[in-house]
Amino acid sequence: MNNTLITAHNLDVLSTMPSQTADLVLTSPPYFRQREYDHETPHEIGNETTEEEYLNSLLAVFRECFRVVKPTGSIVVNLGDKYLNGSLALMPYKFAIQATDLFGAKLINNITWTKLNPTPRQDKRKLVQSSEPFFLFVKDATQYYFDQDAFMEHLDALKAGNRAKPSNGLGKKYFDLIDESDLQPEEKSNARRELTMVIEEVKTGVIEGFRMKIRGVHAQPFGGQEGGRKIHIERDGFTIIRILGKTMKKDVIESPVEAIKGNPHPAVYPLYVVQQLIKLLTPENALVLDPFCGSGTTCVAAKMLGRRYCGIDISPKYIAYAEERLAAVQERELELFV
Numbered sequence: 001m002n003n004t005l006i007t008a009h010n011l012d013v014l015s016t017m018p019s020q021t022a023d024l025v026l027t028s029p030p031y032f033r034q035r036e037y038d039h040e041t042p043h044e045i046g047n048e049t050t051e052e053e054y055l056n057s058l059l060a061v062f063r064e065c066f067r068v069v070k071p072t073g074s075i076v077v078n079l080g081d082k083y084l085n086g087s088l089a090l091m092p093y094k095f096a097i098q099a100t101d102l103f104g105a106k107l108i109n110n111i112t113w114t115k116l117n118p119t120p121r122q123d124k125r126k127l128v129q130s131s132e133p134f135f136l137f138v139k140d141a142t143q144y145y146f147d148q149d150a151f152m153e154h155l156d157a158l159k160a161g162n163r164a165k166p167s168n169g170l171g172k173k174y175f176d177l178i179d180e181s182d183l184q185p186e187e188k189s190n191a192r193r194e195l196t197m198v199i200e201e202v203k204t205g206v207i208e209g210f211r212m213k214i215r216g217v218h219a220q221p222f223g224g225q226e227g228g229r230k231i232h233i234e235r236d237g238f239t240i241i242r243i244l245g246k247t248m249k250k251d252v253i254e255s256p257v258e259a260i261k262g263n264p265h266p267a268v269y270p271l272y273v274v275q276q277l278i279k280l281l282t283p284e285n286a287l288v289l290d291p292f293c294g295s296g297t298t299c300v301a302a303k304m305l306g307r308r309y310c311g312i313d314i315s316p317k318y319i320a321y322a323e324e325r326l327a328a329v330q331e332r333e334l335e336l337f338v
């Protein structure tokens with residue numbers, strides 16, 4: 001299973017895999033009646049006659065993925081919607097509801113991929129569809145691997161790089177306010193000591209900034225829970241709020257639709273999005289499985305990031321192309337930044 005690509009119906013392979021072996025299943029199944037990928041592969045999923053049959057096919061694959069993934073692992077499924085009889089079919093959401101109901105999978109996030117270059121449509125009575133969900137399911141909500149700092153970490157580095165140099169007068173305003181306040185002498189001395197420490201943290205780049213609140217000088221924090229900052233201010237005479245300066249890790253990821261020159265596959269998902277998810281959900285050397293691997297984007301990202309991969313696709317044409325893509329990338333090659 002290590003670093004392999006397999007041409008087969010995914011259920012035939014998944015059913016032979018031992019339970020609890022993969023760290024992450026990251027995949028994009030064919031959308032309902034969207035396209036026939038490869039005319040040589042009549043058993044491909046997506047061409048079922050009814051919605052129900054289609055969802056059952058997807059759920060049969062999901063069941064196996066759920067078995068094969070480790071208790072610390074996760075399963076990410078990217079699915080697009082389509083219009084049926086003039087209405088969005090809500091197919092991705094029907095799938096997600098059944099996956100949670102039937103197998104007890106926990107849906108941790110519905111991550112929205114926003115397409116920076118969506119396909120224009122002529123329909124004047126609908127807005128252009130420019131997003132797709134990536135559902136993040138886990139087997140056990142108490143022990144799944146999740147490295148939030150690794151997700152989009154280049155944005156943190158960018159923010160740190162753009163940070164203004166702290167001014168020489170940093171914190172002076174607060175020293176003055178402490179002096180003028182009616183805190184007790186011991187409280188004033190504690191406040192000055194802690195203020196000096198936090199200024200040092202800003203100067204050495206440990207934090208981006210801070211705010212200080214002093215009893216009798218600043219308004220009491222409104223609302224929220226009783227306790228925390230309110231207690232600090234009442235008990236110690238002051239509180240300091242540290243601003244860490246990391247970017248907020250949101251459940252939205254922007255990226256263009258990829259067009260790789262020479263790629264015979266019509267529905268490739270973005271390497272950038274896949275890389276970020278692999279970093280979020282796996283440690284190095286983890287096993288990443290894609291049971292609908294198409295042109296091999298998941299496997300390429302896994303190889304670049306020093307993870308192991310296993311890709312399955314029913315089409316020998318796509319597997320051959322994925323092999324070519326994989327041969328062209330170096331392990332631990334630089335990731336993409338969008």
Ligand SMILES: C[S@@+](CC[C@H](N)C(=O)[O-])C[C@H]1O[C@@H](n2cnc3c(N)ncnc32)[C@H](O)[C@@H]1O
Nearest residue numbers: 009010030044045268269292294295297313314
């Ligand atoms: C949306 S594409 C995946 C594209 C891929 N994420 C990429 O970036 O290239 C879905 C793939 O599922 C494959 N497929 C359909 N039914 C399958 C089955 N039963 N077993 C394995 N692969 C299947 C199709 O050949 C197609 O390549």
